[in-house]
Amino acid sequence: MPVKGRFAPSPSGRMHLGNLFSFLLAWLSARSRGGSMVLRIEDLDLVRCQPAYAWQLMEDLEWLGLDWDEGGDSAASWQSNRGNLYASSFDRLTARGLTYPCFCSRIQRLNEAPHIHEVSPSCPCALLTAEEAAEKAKEKVPSYRVRVPHKVITFTDWLQGNYTQDLWTDCGDFPIKRSDGAWAYQLAVVVDDAAMGVTQVVRGRDLLSSTPRQLWLYEALGLTAPEFYHVPLLLAPDGRRLAKRDADLDMGVLRQRYTPQELTGILAKMAGQRETAAPVTAQELAGDFNWSKVPREDIPVEPALLA
Ligand code: GLU
DSSP states (O other): OEEEEEEEEOOSSBBBBHHHHHHHHHHHHTTTTTTTEEEOOOOOOOOTOOHHHHHHHHHHHHHOOOSSSSEEGGGGGBBOOOOOOHHHHHHHHTTTOEEEOOOOSHHHTTTTTTTSSOOHHHHHHHOOOHHHHHOOOOOOOOOEEEOOSSSEEEEEEEEEEEEEEEEEIIIIIIEEOOTSSSSHHHHHHHHHHHHTTTOOOEEEEGGGGGGGHHHHHHHHHTOOEEEEEEOOOOTTTTTOOOOTGGGGGGGHHHHHHHOOOHHHHHHEEEEEHHSSSSOOOOOHHTTTTOOOGSSOOEEEEEHHHHH
């Protein structure tokens, strides 16, 4: 089966070294197997995401020599334009009795970081009758959750190995639509990866714990799940993970300091593909890319890089 990978950035800031590290691995994984790449802009949260960041990101990827075959500047690959697809999947789940309106305000908070470690206990709204829910809906626009079954999901991540989660106790009914109408990451990512024919997902390890939820959604929607590779995060010397707000290692700074080949060399060493950080192109790395050399654990960034 032909390999298809993807870049799925949220344009909420300039890319940093950590984003770039996962994007390089996603690109190498697909290209080294003769596969294609799609670039999908994950701009579901219209408050935090800005088109200018998406354009900048495309330019930054091109600068580094990371190309794609589909998506990018085509409007159809921006999640903000794909609401109809999410709505029809939502309707299919609803027709099977798998969604319910939630009137709790906590959900607002949970959604502030839609895919990062949200652990939501099952919600009392799960027990409302249709009449009670209709009554409440007169006062407040609900958000929606999916009802998870008592089910233990185990899957094999191609880098991290076996991972198990009990949907009921470790996760609970999770949000799929916000009360302001925004679709949740968990639903959109599954619908899109399936619709775009993505066969492998390479992304940060922080999303490992979201994967069982996504696998369950694939199953509930009758879709085929891709392979997953959850790659290490890059850590600042004080142990915190690099984030977009830490502008010290964002692409603006990196592009002033390094050539594309120098930066790729630094990333290649961190990714276990080269002994030294000597300059190299992404294309050259694809020639002998080897997943078994990629570390599993998070990687501290050498202090010299931050100096
Ligand atoms: N858009 C997400 C992010 O930028 C990544 C989602 C994914 O790779 O599944 O963190």
